[in-house]
Amino acid sequence: MNNMGLAMRLRGGELLLGCSLNEARDPGTVHVLGAAGIDVVFLDLEHNLHGPETVLDLIGHARAAGVELLVRPPYQDRSMITRLLDGGCTSLLVPRVRTPAELAEVLEQAYYHPRGRRGVAMVGGAGGGYRPVPDVRAEMARANEATLVGLVVETAEALDVLDELLAEGVGLAVVGFQDLAQALGLPGQPDHPRVREAVTHVRERCLAAGVSYGVFEPSAARIGPEVAAGAQLVVHGGVFAYLRAGVARAVAALDEARNACSAPAQR
Numbered sequence: 001m002n003n004m005g006l007a008m009r010l011r012g013g014e015l016l017l018g019c020s021l022n023e024a025r026d027p028g029t030v031h032v033l034g035a036a037g038i039d040v041v042f043l044d045l046e047h048n049l050h051g052p053e054t055v056l057d058l059i060g061h062a063r064a065a066g067v068e069l070l071v072r073p074p075y076q077d078r079s080m081i082t083r084l085l086d087g088g089c090t091s092l093l094v095p096r097v098r099t100p101a102e103l104a105e106v107l108e109q110a111y112y113h114p115r116g117r118r119g120v121a122m123v124g125g126a127g128g129g130y131r132p133v134p135d136v137r138a139e140m141a142r143a144n145e146a147t148l149v150g151l152v153v154e155t156a157e158a159l160d161v162l163d164e165l166l167a168e169g170v171g172l173a174v175v176g177f178q179d180l181a182q183a184l185g186l187p188g189q190p191d192h193p194r195v196r197e198a199v200t201h202v203r204e205r206c207l208a209a210g211v212s213y214g215v216f217e218p219s220a221a222r223i224g225p226e227v228a229a230g231a232q233l234v235v236h237g238g239v240f241a242y243l244r245a246g247v248a249r250a251v252a253a254l255d256e257a258r259n260a261c262s263a264p265a266q267r
Contacts, residue, residue, distance in 0.1 A: 006040065006068040006091040007148035007171055010212040010232060017223075018042050018070065018214075020238030025054045027061035029239060034065035041067050042235050046074045046095050052083065056126065059088040072152070076102060081109045082119050088126035091148040093174065098157035100164045107169040110149050112140035115169055148172060150214070153202050154179035162202065166209040172233065173206050174214040175199050203230050 009016060018040035019033055030041055041062055043050065050058070055071070062069035072093040073080045084092065092110065097103050108116040120140070122133040133139045149169055151158075154176030158165060166173060177190035177199070186192045206213040207230050214233035215226050218241070223234050 005146045005148075006070060007146055009039075009068070010148070010171055014039075014232070015227060016040050016068075016233045018233060018235035019242070020044060020235060021048075021058075022238040022240045023048050024239045025050055025058070027057065030058060030061045030067065030069075031065045034062075034067040038067060040070050040233060040235065042093075042238075043069060043071045046072050052087075055084070055089075056087045059126065063088070070148075070150070076106055078109050078119075081106070085110065085118065085143075085147065086121055086125065086127040088129070090143075090146045091150070093150040093152060093172070095152045095176070096154060097151050097165060098155050098161075100161060100167070103151070103165050103167065103170070107149060107167075110147055111144050111169060115144060118143075150174065152176045152179075154183065156183045159198055159201070162205050163209070166205060166211045170211055172212045172214055173202060174216060174233075174235075175202050177216065206230070 004012075006016075016039040017037070019038045020042040021029065021044075033041055041058075043055065043058060045055070059069055068091060069089060070091045070093055071084055071089050072095055073084060074095075076094060076097065081092065081094075094106050097106060109118060110116060112118045112120065120136070122128065122136050122139055124130060124132050127143070128139060148171045150172030151165060151170055152174055153159065153162065153165075159180075175198070177195065178188070180198060181187060181190045181192060181195045184192075184194055184198070186195060189195065203213050212232045213230050214235065215231045216235045217223055217226050217231075218237055220236060223236060226234055
C-alpha cells in the first residue's frame with residue numbers, strides 16, 4: 001500500500017501505471033486494480049456520469065486500496081474543484097485550459113494562500129483525512145503540498161501558450177490526443193504527423209519545465225517507448241478494455257473447444 005500521494009510520487013520521480021475506471025462505480029473494481037498492481041485509477045467526470053456521492057465513496061476506497069485517484073472534473077468550475085478537494089481528492093486533471101488567465105483561475109481555486117484562494121472549510125472531514133485540525137495554517141500548507149493540478153493539453157490555443165501554462169503550481173500535463181487532433185483539423189487522426197509533432201513538443205516542454213509528463217496509451221507495446229521518451233505516468237486502457245480482452249480470450253477458447261468437439265472423428 002502506498003498513500004504518499006500522487007503529487008509527491010511524481011516529484012520523487014516514480015514511474016506510475018494508471019487505468020481508467022470508465023463507467024465503473026463499485027469499490028471492488030478499485031480494490032482489484034490496486035491488488036493487480038495499478039498505481040493510479042483515473043476517474044473521468046468530463047465523459048462519465050458519476051454522481052458526487054459515488055465519487056466520495058471511490059476516493060475513500062482508493063485510499064484504502066493504496067492507489068492514487070486522479071480525477072478529471074467536467075469543467076473549470078470553482079464549486080466542482082472545491083468539492084472534489086474537500087471530499088479528499090488531491091489530484092486533479094483539468095480539461096480545456098486554453099489561456100494563462102484560465103490557468104490562474106484554476107490554481108486560485110485549487111490552492112490555499114499564498115499560492116491561491118481555495119475556500120477554507122476545516123471541519124475535519126475527508127479533505128483532511130478525518131483528522132482534527134488544531135492548526136489551520138499548518139493544514140493549509142500540508143494540503144498545498146499534497147495537491148496536484150494537472151492539465152490536459154487538447155486545444156490549439158493551449159499549444160500556442162504552452163510554456164506559460166507549464167507554470168508553478170502545475171505538476172502534470174497530458175495530451176488529449178483525439179481532441180487535439182480535432183482542434184488541428186484532423187478529426188479521428190491522432191497518429192497524423194502534425195498531431196505527433198505537437199505531442200513531441202508538449203513532452204519536450206514539460207521535461208524542460210520540470211513538469212511531469214503523462215500519456216494515455218492504449219497499446220501495451222508502446223508503454224516502453226513512451227517511458228523511454230520521458231513519460232512518468234502511463235494510463236493504459238480502462239476497465240472496458242480489460243473486460244473485453246479477458247472475455248474475448250475466454251470466448252476464443254470455448255470456440256476452439258466447440259470446434260474440436262464437433263470435428264469428425266479420425267479413423
